[in-house]
Amino acid sequence: MNELRIYLFLSSETPHSLMCVKNTRLALEERVGGQFDLEPVSLLDHPELSEERDIFVTPTLERTSPHPSVKIIADLSSIRSASAAVRLLLNDNEKK
């Protein structure tokens, strides 16, 4: 299991949502190679998670490991915007 664990909370599983997953995955691969676990979660299928994890909007990226947890509300519809979101998500974790 990789140390970097990320959840991507999406509204649903439309082609658009799947594209957001793909863009996020590409952005992460560019940043950290294959050293991450990315789990997409559809809130239509798992609405209870919005309460458990305090997710109020989609898409939201949540880094749960390493601590501390970080949540980023992001536009993931392009590689460029997904890259910006991933940079922000990993910001606390990166050495300068």
Next chain:
Amino acid sequence: MKKNVLVIDDDAVIRKSFTLALEDTGYQVDTAESGEKGLEMQKNARYDLIFLDLNMPGLDGTQVLQEIRKLDDRVPVYVVTAFYQQFFDRLRAIEKEGIKFELLKKPVDGERILLLTKSVLENPGCIRQEEDKDE
């Protein structure tokens, strides 16, 4: 160029909460009290962001969403709803049609409305939740 936001909700208190949250931001915020009115407004103006209540009399949110997408496939549409299963059943039908939408959970406070709107309308298109700080 000024960004335009449309709020479609039959509840006047909700419409007001969005207007108040986004005042002093420089965004143009228009509101509609029904799906029919919202669609009429969308035909006459270009919006950069739409907040759409799911549960409305007359045309409900899913019907409005379908019509919005016929006019504009690109505008981000946030369906505003309490996350109850019976509401989600309607959205599952939309999902099967491949219609794009995002979810915004009710109740939503002014701070979160502002956070979300900024994340959608401003570069770099992302914002950190809770600590509410930009990169």
